[in-house]
Amino acid sequence: MSPDQYFYLSNGIAALGWLLLFFAPKWKWTKLLCLSYLIPFVLALIYSYLLAKKIMVGGEGGFFPLEQVVLLLQNPASALIAWIHILTFDLFVGSMIVIDAQKQGISHWILLPCLIITLLYGPFGFVVYMTTRYFIKPKARGTSF
Numbered sequence: 001m002s003p004d005q006y007f008y009l010s011n012g013i014a015a016l017g018w019l020l021l022f023f024a025p026k027w028k029w030t031k032l033l034c035l036s037y038l039i040p041f042v043l044a045l046i047y048s049y050l051l052a053k054k055i056m057v058g059g060e061g062g063f064f065p066l067e068q069v070v071l072l073l074q075n076p077a078s079a080l081i082a083w084i085h086i087l088t089f090d091l092f093v094g095s096m097i098v099i100d101a102q103k104q105g106i107s108h109w110i111l112l113p114c115l116i117i118t119l120l121y122g123p124f125g126f127v128v129y130m131t132t133r134y135f136i137k138p139k140a141r142g143t144s145f
Contacts, residue, residue: 003080010046013039014087018094018119025098025108034095043088050081090122097129106136 001009017039020030033039054077061072072078094115101111114132118125 003076007080010043010084010087013043014091017091021094021098021115035099037095040088040092040095043084047081047084047088054081090118093126094118
């Protein structure tokens with residue numbers, strides 16, 4: 001497969017996961033595909049394959065200092081791997097948020113803005129959810145997070 005094909009495949013898989021979390025959080029297929037972390041796992045497999053392939057080929061750039069990171073991400077293969085990393089972890093966190101919110105008895109209508117922010121801004125969405133969770137005073141304070 002070409003890098004473009006991996007890009008579209010990964011985006012499609014992630015989009016399916018997010019749509020399920022947004023619109024059908026309690027549906028059996030959402031539980032199977034997202035809340036069991038199956039879709040994030042599939043994305044992680046794609047990421048791992050591409051990472052191993054990239055490591056074998058090598059390339060410019062690195063992880064420290066910042067100039068090396070910038071150089072690394074100028075490479076399309078490295079940018080694709082970084083993008084799939086983001087897709088995977090944002091969806092993983094979104095799935096964790098839905099699981100926790102369901103355990104805590106938080107309304108999905110309250111949760112939806114947190115999920116949208118997590119999709120768009122990753123860690124900031126997690127901060128918004130945890131803040132919301134604190135102020136909502138849900139039924140039970142679990143130890144999910």
